[in-house]
Amino acid sequence: MDDEFAKLNRRINPPRVIVDNGACGHATFIQVDSVSKHEILLEIVQVLSDLNLNVTKAYISSDAGWFMDAKTPWKGFFKLVLHIFITMFYVTDNRGKKITDEETLGYIQKTLETKVYILNSMKSSANLIPSKDHTSTTIELTGNDRPGLLSELSAVLTDMGCNVINAEIWTHNARAATVIHITDRSTGHAIEDPDRLSTIKELLFNVMKGDSDFKTPSARMFVSTSRETHTGRRLHQMLLADRDFERHNDKCSMEPHVTVLDCSDRDYTVVTIRCLDRPKLLFDTVCCLTDMEYVVFHGTVITGRLEAYQEYYIRHVDGFPISSEAEQQRVMECLEAAIERRTTQGVELEVITEDRFGVLSEITRIIRENGLSIKRAEIRRNGGKANDRFIVSDVMGNGVVDPKTMEMVQKEIGGLGEEEGCGMKVEGNNSSLLLSTKLPKEKHETRTSFSFGNLFKGRNFHNFNKLIKSCS
Known part of the structure; x- marks a missing residue:
């Protein structure tokens, strides 16, 4: 019987994706309508995150029961048939501009439609698609x-x-x-x-x-x-x-502020998050809630120049809100950890070179021998090219690294290349230093380039309410 109702629901509410550049003056508008299903929000956000799109605003709504009295006859039936999931996103590229490339817009539309269609067709969405x-x-x-x-x-x-x-x-x-x-x-x-x-x-x-x-x-x-x-x-x-998420030291002022409260009149738990804005923040928070087996029924995301505000109305997958203070505390701690995992303080190092066997071992050895610790790394190989990004600190975990150490790292990694014209940019402590070197001739036919950049410098919140502005 449940399968038949699910099929009826899909026929009444087929998936719909809208990608519109005319709805907002400074962002691309994306709307996804679908039958509500666990993990569908994460799948949608994941597509936007993988394209490195910045979500400046988002609105999430589902659960037809929100508008019905608890004593309404046939409430369960109408909730099943009318349980529509609506998400609206205002997104920009990494320069803060609208998405104007037609190929990218078409890819967003096609990918979201495919994701939603597949999830709606699955009997269970316990795991992402293999x-x-x-x-x-x-x-x-x-x-x-x-x-x-x-x-x-x-x-x-x-x-x-x-x-x-x-x-x-x-x-x-x-x-x-x-x-x-x-x-x-x-x-x-x-x-x-x-x-x-x-x-x-x-x-x-x-x-x-x-x-x-x-x-x-x-x-x-x-x-x-x-x-x-x-x-x-x-x-x-x-x-x-x-x-x-289990902390062994005191909190610092730069950490995100997360609250978990009851919304007893609607049988929800309300989660609010205030933190520094950064790329992929929405993915990280939605991923955390999904993997903890919570469903987001309603939500609002608003970002300012530096700060971000997120508010979610959630229930556990069993349909009940959080019932204990211990679980509320655990959700708070896990969300804080999910936000912090990508906010490592340090200096960014990017190495681009021709791919060859063992080059990663050589690069990381040089970083280690110069007294630096890798706090985060992304290693990519594509089309014969190696593109490696590292966030490095000193061995004590301090994000500020001696420029002389950076110069030595540049010189040694530069020795792995063959041609000239390599440059390195170091930014930190409100200062900027451009270093350049000529690469010696080596037997390896490679060309290596570098860039360093300071990441995630903390700031306190001021006048957060000013962030709540309508799209114009």
């Missing part, structure tokens, strides 16, 4: 964070003849999580030999374990030959499972 890409082996690791960790991991993989094609590493609250996609150097395909996988697993486990107490589980690993979950979401899940 990929059919079996060309690489996926390694997932969590453990204690420490200086030189990524350097040691990449050195082991190089020694084992593994080519890193994509990887991300996040660190938060003294914990580290990484998702690494590797191929066999000789074949270029996934590694599936059980004995070899077992050896790689043991070596990487020992690296993650480090010098920690043997009796304390500090590293976990999972090897797969398919990519089933979005990497950003998977890293959130891994750190959440590793309980990185």
